[in-house]
Amino acid sequence: MRRYTLEVAGQTHVLDIEELTANRFRVFLPDRELEVVLSDSEDLAEAVIAPSIAPSATPRTAAYSAPSADSLEPVPALGPPRQAPQPAVGEESLRADVAAPMPGTIQAVLVKEGDRVRAGQELLKLEAMKMVNAIKSPRDGVVAEVRVTAGQGVNFGDVLVTFRKG
Amino acid sequence: MGADTLALLSQGLSHLSPGGFVMLLAGGLLIFLAVAKDYEPMLLLPIGAGAILANLPLSPLVAEDGLLSILYRMGVGNEMFPLLIFIGIGAMTDFGPLLENPRMMLLGAAGQFGIFGTLILALALGFELNEAASIGIIGAIDGPTSIYVSNLLAPHLLGPITVVAYSYMALVPLIQPPIMRLLTSRSERRIRMPYTQRTISRRTRVLFPIVVTIVVGTLVPMATPLVGMLMLGNLMKESGVVERLTGASSKELANVVTLFLGLAVGSTMRAEAFLRLGTLKILILGMLAFALDTAAGLLFAKGLNALSRGRFNPLIGAAGISAFPMAARVVNKVGLEEDFENFLLMHAMGANTAGQIASVVAGGVLLALLGAG
Numbered sequence: 001m002r003r004y005t006l007e008v009a010g011q012t013h014v015l016d017i018e019e020l021t022a023n024r025f026r027v028f029l030p031d032r033e034l035e036v037v038l039s040d041s042e043d044l045a046e047a048v049i050a051p052s053i054a055p056s057a058t059p060r061t062a063a064y065s066a067p068s069a070d071s072l073e074p075v076p077a078l079g080p081p082r083q084a085p086q087p088a089v090g091e092e093s094l095r096a097d098v099a100a101p102m103p104g105t106i107q108a109v110l111v112k113e114g115d116r117v118r119a120g121q122e123l124l125k126l127e128a129m130k131m132v133n134a135i136k137s138p139r140d141g142v143v144a145e146v147r148v149t150a151g152q153g154v155n156f157g158d159v160l161v162t163f164r165k166g
Numbered sequence: 167m168g169a170d171t172l173a174l175l176s177q178g179l180s181h182l183s184p185g186g187f188v189m190l191l192a193g194g195l196l197i198f199l200a201v202a203k204d205y206e207p208m209l210l211l212p213i214g215a216g217a218i219l220a221n222l223p224l225s226p227l228v229a230e231d232g233l234l235s236i237l238y239r240m241g242v243g244n245e246m247f248p249l250l251i252f253i254g255i256g257a258m259t260d261f262g263p264l265l266e267n268p269r270m271m272l273l274g275a276a277g278q279f280g281i282f283g284t285l286i287l288a289l290a291l292g293f294e295l296n297e298a299a300s301i302g303i304i305g306a307i308d309g310p311t312s313i314y315v316s317n318l319l320a321p322h323l324l325g326p327i328t329v330v331a332y333s334y335m336a337l338v339p340l341i342q343p344p345i346m347r348l349l350t351s352r353s354e355r356r357i358r359m360p361y362t363q364r365t366i367s368r369r370t371r372v373l374f375p376i377v378v379t380i381v382v383g384t385l386v387p388m389a390t391p392l393v394g395m396l397m398l399g400n401l402m403k404e405s406g407v408v409e410r411l412t413g414a415s416s417k418e419l420a421n422v423v424t425l426f427l428g429l430a431v432g433s434t435m436r437a438e439a440f441l442r443l444g445t446l447k448i449l450i451l452g453m454l455a456f457a458l459d460t461a462a463g464l465l466f467a468k469g470l471n472a473l474s475r476g477r478f479n480p481l482i483g484a485a486g487i488s489a490f491p492m493a494a495r496v497v498n499k500v501g502l503e504e505d506f507e508n509f510l511l512m513h514a515m516g517a518n519t520a521g522q523i524a525s526v527v528a529g530g531v532l533l534a535l536l537g538a539g
Contacts, residue, residue, distance in 0.1 A: 101509040156363040
């Protein structure tokens with residue numbers, strides 16, 4: 001496993017990448033895993049290996065295949081269902097959003113749009129398995145959007161809160 | 167008024183014994199723990215009440231046809247109550263987190279080490295083998311299993327063992343964290359484990375209880391009653407076609423039986439059986455059983471972590487016991503103390519439900535080893 005520290009738009013991200021086979025890689029993001037399949041017939045520099053990291057509602061592991069004329073069949077990912085690649089979302093990437101760490105029900109929303117929050121500040125209360133969990137902010141910032149309301153059921157990976165600059 | 171009349175009217179007072187008085191206090195203590203401290207009130211309150219009612223002088227409740235004696239014969243002496251409770255537990259348990267992550271089953275097995283460790287210690291302390299095995303079963307950290315096994319192997323220890331098992335179960339959030347912090351390093355506790363969501367099909371959920379029952383029942387026939395009832399409840403829940411039965415099992419039946427069971431177990435706390443040095447030893451051994459279980463689970467999970475090259479948070483090992491869902495919550499809490507974004511709850515729930523199955527199997531293994539039937 002290799003660890004990469006990237007800087008994107010002034011923000012530091014740490015990625016752990018495990019080489020499964022020559023063309024299959026498992027990427028560990030802070031909140032989930034992705035399986036990436038590279039097509040060996042294509043020049044690496046051109047290969048699109050930047051899948052959207054916007055958390056999605058359904059799959060835990062999504063296989064991403066680099067587009068190519070004779071691309072290999074994507075190796076089956078760890079869990080069905082699979083998801084088609086989405087365009088990358090530029091600045092609003094990685095830890096800019098707070099996603100649900102597990103399925104559950106939002107019990108309380110403690111912040112609103114425009115609130116300035118500090119890293120570690122409680123944003124929401126998520127009830128899962130009859131236990132109330134505090135969802136805290138991973139960073140300092142301003143809340144751009146709260147996408148859930150109290151009482152709403154959420155799935156793993158659903159975006160709960162987004163941030164903006166300011 | 168003659169002296170005879172006076173004696174008849176005051177026979178309650180004259181039969182008050184010091185031992186009985188101590189047991190009234192013990193019953194009062196259990197009720198206090200239930201009411202003031204919220205320690206497993208569903209059980210400790212009826213047990214405490216049963217202990218008081220049984221130890222009042224000349225209590226008719228424990229005479230041959232007394233209510234408590236009837237309850238005991240009805241469902242504790244013949245093992246029916248713990249089994250009925252298991253139907254309710256099965257109807258309330260979601261094995262989803264375990265099915266999503268079947269390797270957690272290993273942790274459930276590791277969490278049963280305390281049973282056998284405690285058994286050996288109890289033997290060393292001079293208990294007979296059947297008594298030692300009954301004390302060891304406290305390490306299953308599972309109330310109904312403890313009652314079931316100890317009643318078969320050493321009925322005279324049923325009272326102390328049940329009380330100790332349930333009291334410590336309430337103390338899981340106090341007993342486990344120090345051991346967890348002692349046996350894991352800070353960086354181990356910070357290992358992130360992304361939630362692995364997998365959709366479990368209805369067919370899998372329905373087949374799971376059936377397959378487990380057949381496999382376990384074939385391998386460990388002594389565990390068939392326990393695992394069979396647990397899985398029956400779960401089958402009803404997952405099938406989704408008998409909601410009324412599921413509801414009745416997990417609510418009305420479980421509640422009524424819990425009341426009966428608590429009273430009957432409390433009535434076994436008679437001074438002559440309870441006020442012995444052995445009870446104190448059971449109290450200490452029970453604590454050791456809990457600690458050993460936790461330690462074994464943690465160490466086993468550390469092994470898994472080494473095998474997975476640092477991607478398995480050893481804290482989850484502490485959830486491989488039957489105390490559900492407290493153990494999983496404790497794991498989640500200790501993990502969050504180190505890293506507020508690291509939610510271990512779902513993984514720990516998987517290990518925790520595995521611990522439930524494993525403790526039932528361990529109870530059956532113990533019975534088989536001792537040739538009980």
